[in-house]
Amino acid sequence: xxxxxxxxxxxxxxxxxxxxxxxxxxxxxxxxxxxxxxxxxxxxxxxxxxxxxxxxxxxxxxxxxxxxxxxxxxxxxxxxxxxxxxxxxxxxxxxxxxxxxxxxxxxxxxxxxxxxxxxxxxxxxxxxxxxxxxxxxxxxxxxxxxxxxxxxxxxxxxxxxx
Numbered sequence: 001x002x003x004x005x006x007x008x009x010x011x012x013x014x015x016x017x018x019x020x021x022x023x024x025x026x027x028x029x030x031x032x033x034x035x036x037x038x039x040x041x042x043x044x045x046x047x048x049x050x051x052x053x054x055x056x057x058x059x060x061x062x063x064x065x066x067x068x069x070x071x072x073x074x075x076x077x078x079x080x081x082x083x084x085x086x087x088x089x090x091x092x093x094x095x096x097x098x099x100x101x102x103x104x105x106x107x108x109x110x111x112x113x114x115x116x117x118x119x120x121x122x123x124x125x126x127x128x129x130x131x132x133x134x135x136x137x138x139x140x141x142x143x144x145x146x147x148x149x150x151x152x153x154x155x156x157x158x159x160x161x162x
Contacts, residue, residue, distance in 0.1 A: 045089045051081050056131070057148045061158035063112065063120040070158065071112045071120070078105060094138040104130040 055077045062070035082098050082105075089095045104127040111119040124147065131145045151158070 042088050043084065045085070045092055045094070048081055048085050048089065052078060052085075052131075053145065054153075055081065056128070056145065058153060058156070058158075059108070060124060060148050061151055061153070063108070063124060064117065065159045066115070066117055067158055067160045068112050068115055072109070075105060075109045075112065094140075097134050097138055100134050100137070101127060101130040 055074050059071055059074035059078065062068075062074055082101070085095050085098050104123065107123040108120065108127050111123045128145055128147055132141075135141055135143045135145070
């Protein structure tokens with residue numbers, strides 16, 4: 001019986017000691033990762049907004065050609081980039097105003113789900129206006145977005161292929 005108690009105490013002692021070592025090792029790993037952070041690439045605000053602009057244009061050509069799968073993909077991309085702006089550029093006051101495009105983006109998404117080209121075009125115009133309102137509110141009114149007239153993505157087909 002004494003041997004069993006001794007074994008249990010011995011096991012408990014070394015188990016606790018091992019956990020302490022694990023905590024120390026985990027803290028060391030955290031410290032090393034935090035030191036690497038300054039060397040980690042973080043996309044700039046302008047770079048992220050350029051991605052927004054290109055996906056905004058691609059969304060127009062996809063939706064106006066009734067390529068609903070591609071249009072849905074472009075909406076998803078715009079939402080992801082918006083999340084990246086909030087994640088990587090959270091210290092910029094402009095970043096938090098990106099949320100003002102969400103209702104218009106959701107309306108475009110709804111039009112895509114309904115496969116209504118007229119509703120898509122109307123809601124896309126509202127999205128474009130929301131972008132410009134955001135630019136005005138963030139003192140970037142000299143950046144004006146519009147519904148694209150010419151496809152600058154000549155290397156991509158936007159009409160539905162069979």
